[in-house]
Amino acid sequence: MAAEYSLGLLVAFLGIVAGFSALVRERDDLHRILLTDLAEILALAVIALIATDLAEALILPGLVVGISELMAVSEVYILREGLTRQPEQRVRIEVMESAPPIIAVILVGYGIVLSGFSGGAVAALGVIFYFLCRGHRERFHAIEVASGYAWAIWILAFFVFMLLPAYWFFAVMIAGGAILLKVMAKMALVGTMRGGSNV
Amino acid sequence: MFELPGAAIGGREILVLEFGDIVDYFTPYTACLFAFALVFTLLVILARPERQVDIAFGGDAYYTKEVQEKEFRFQRFMAIACGFATMGAMASGDVFNFTLFTSMIGITNIGIVAAYRIRHVLDAAFQYGIVAMVATVPLFGGAAITLATTGTLSLWELYRSAVEVPLIARAFLVLGVMGEGMAPFYIAKAEITRAPGAPFILMIHVSSLLIFLRVVEIVVSM
Numbered sequence: 001m002a003a004e005y006s007l008g009l010l011v012a013f014l015g016i017v018a019g020f021s022a023l024v025r026e027r028d029d030l031h032r033i034l035l036t037d038l039a040e041i042l043a044l045a046v047i048a049l050i051a052t053d054l055a056e057a058l059i060l061p062g063l064v065v066g067i068s069e070l071m072a073v074s075e076v077y078i079l080r081e082g083l084t085r086q087p088e089q090r091v092r093i094e095v096m097e098s099a100p101p102i103i104a105v106i107l108v109g110y111g112i113v114l115s116g117f118s119g120g121a122v123a124a125l126g127v128i129f130y131f132l133c134r135g136h137r138e139r140f141h142a143i144e145v146a147s148g149y150a151w152a153i154w155i156l157a158f159f160v161f162m163l164l165p166a167y168w169f170f171a172v173m174i175a176g177g178a179i180l181l182k183v184m185a186k187m188a189l190v191g192t193m194r195g196g197s198n199v
Numbered sequence: 200m201f202e203l204p205g206a207a208i209g210g211r212e213i214l215v216l217e218f219g220d221i222v223d224y225f226t227p228y229t230a231c232l233f234a235f236a237l238v239f240t241l242l243v244i245l246a247r248p249e250r251q252v253d254i255a256f257g258g259d260a261y262y263t264k265e266v267q268e269k270e271f272r273f274q275r276f277m278a279i280a281c282g283f284a285t286m287g288a289m290a291s292g293d294v295f296n297f298t299l300f301t302s303m304i305g306i307t308n309i310g311i312v313a314a315y316r317i318r319h320v321l322d323a324a325f326q327y328g329i330v331a332m333v334a335t336v337p338l339f340g341g342a343a344i345t346l347a348t349t350g351t352l353s354l355w356e357l358y359r360s361a362v363e364v365p366l367i368a369r370a371f372l373v374l375g376v377m378g379e380g381m382a383p384f385y386i387a388k389a390e391i392t393r394a395p396g397a398p399f400i401l402m403i404h405v406s407s408l409l410i411f412l413r414v415v416e417i418v419v420s421m
Contacts, residue, residue: 016336023333029325036332043336047343054346058295062339065302069335072309073328079313080321 005049012045033073040066096133104130111184115176120183127188143185150181204358209416216290222355223290228416232409233289239405240282243275246398271399277310278402285406289413294352297417298342298375304406305331305379311403312382327385334378341371345421357421364421376414380407 019039026032044066047058078084104126111123157175160167201215201222209226216223225233248271253262281304288300309331312324345368346352356362382403 020333032329036329039333039336043339046340050343050347052346052350054295054352055343058339058342058346061299062335065299065306065335066332068306069302069309069328069332072306072313073325073332076309076313076321076325076328079316080318080325 005051008049009046012042012049015042016046029077033070033077036073037066037070040070100130100133108184111180115173115180117179117183119176120180121187123180124184124187124190127184128190131188143188146181147185150178150185154178154182201355203355204360208419221296222292222353224292225290229289229413232412233286236282236285236289236405236409239402240279240286243278243282243398243402249398271314274311274314274399277307277314278399281307281311281402281406285409288410292354294342294345294354294357294372294417297413298338298372301338301376301379301410301414302331302335304410305334305382308379308382308403308406311399312385323385327382330378330381330385334375334381336375337371338375338379341368341375344368344371354417354420362421369418369421373414373418376410380410383407 016039019035019042023032023035023039026035040062044059044062047055047062107126107129108123111119111121111126113119114122154175157171157178160171160174164171201212201217201224203209203212203224203226209228212224212226213230214225247268251264253264255261284300284303284307288297288304291297291300309324309328312320312327315321315324342352345357345364348365348368349357349362351357351362357364
């Protein structure tokens, strides 16, 4: 193992020790949730520093387990503290009224230029920002339809890859466009997560 | 083709299931544990939630609580998932899958406990959740150290006497399983056994007992 890895492992272990000692001292429940999350991230860092393919395969399930446990515990916390009340009045910020269309158009346009997975992420940022600022009414149906068609087109591109490999460039363009739509549709749902009747 | 070395305390393998790289196996020991988990999972699938009776002290009065099956759908689902995870942990032939199934048992146990809408039960579920989350650190850490020192996670390799697994990795594995299987202690704390829905809660006890027994086998054989 290279020296940098050993050094990194040492630092990660020190971080784990610090995280655990903080966890022992902390009394506030919300802070304890955050600290456990921190400890988990450090464990992932330890696994990552082993730097083999198998270790890499351990990281993803570790991350999924961590996130699902975090979600379960936070749900329990919310229930226990009774934090299910909706805010009565939202903060009004001028720039949140005027900026969304411009920024959303720029981000979505740039995302389409990039295309593919990263393009989807960039375009989705624009849509998330728009939904977060302007609110959302009855827009789920359109998103679901777009996402469904994108999935079908993506599969179609795979069939082109397998059956007509000569047209690979065509298939790449189709798949790139479809994955752009799909990622954008999925991530745009994050922008609608601000409570309300239809969430 | 696959043969357990003599060091394995579970006995000789009686059935080997090969899914590509993932080679599950049953020894007399793990087969017993597996059958136990299977029986309890079937019980959870078939059982109806118990009717609970509270007796008022100092008199003849008692309350019976009406229990609808609908209320326990989520708990039943979680208990069944917990049973499957336990069976997977019993049969798995590598540390990788064992750690994953163990953490899945932890998640489903949180789910079973958290399904109650009683404050002190939720309190205990929260504390247990924190412990289970923290326990994934030594659990995956133990797997990672095993991998780093021996280059494999397969129990078929690790059981060989030539392969030496460091003590710290074994200790971390046991520590992680202890954290994930901690639920019964919090059950006692929560007096959750006084809450309705008994057959599903039993799954928590069964699963944590079984993963303890399995991790002891793994750690001693390694």
